[in-house]
Amino acid sequence: MTAHVDPAAAFRAAVEAADVEAAVALFAEDCVFHSPVVHAPYTGREALRAILAAVMTVFEDFRYTAEYAGPDGHVLEFACRVGDRDLQGVDILRGGTGPDDPISELAVLVRPYSAATALRTRMAELPAGGAPA
Structure with missing residues (x-):
């Protein structure tokens, strides 16, 4: 019997490890x-790969600070810096609600x-x- 990893947990682990390929592999092709x-x-996925790679070079001291789950997806709260600005944000993941269900959507919100x-x-x-053209 193979153990299945929650897609949101796997996404978090991939981002924390700065592993773009592992993160992108969790998403649906479209x-x-x-x-x-x-x-x-x-x-x-190609657009997502380019964006995640770029963001990983721009965000400094990135860390997830909280996470929330519901029947429709997950929200991962994060903090980091961009230059001299402190940034707070969330990654909203939709889909990926089952072990064999790829993540279908990622929305990122940031403040201030x-x-x-x-x-x-x-x-x-x-x-x-x-980002891609």
Whole structure:
């Protein structure tokens, strides 16, 4: 009998280990990513891979501080810095409610506005603006 890992717990562990490939592997091929600083959503694993890799270079002292679960998904609260700004945010994961169910959606919300602005600026400075074209 094979033990199954909760997809949200596996995502948290992958992000904490800065393992982009392990994190992306937990998502459906047609997953959707909602950025805290870009209006239009990104679709697919390749877009998610590029964004997660970029964010892992921009966020400093990243740590999850709390987590919440419900029948429709999970919320992982985090704290970090972007330059000299303290940032607080949440990763909202939808899907992945069962061991063989991939995560279908990731929405990231951040505060305060000054930190979100710093995040937007730093992401735009990366090659391809921190995200796929």
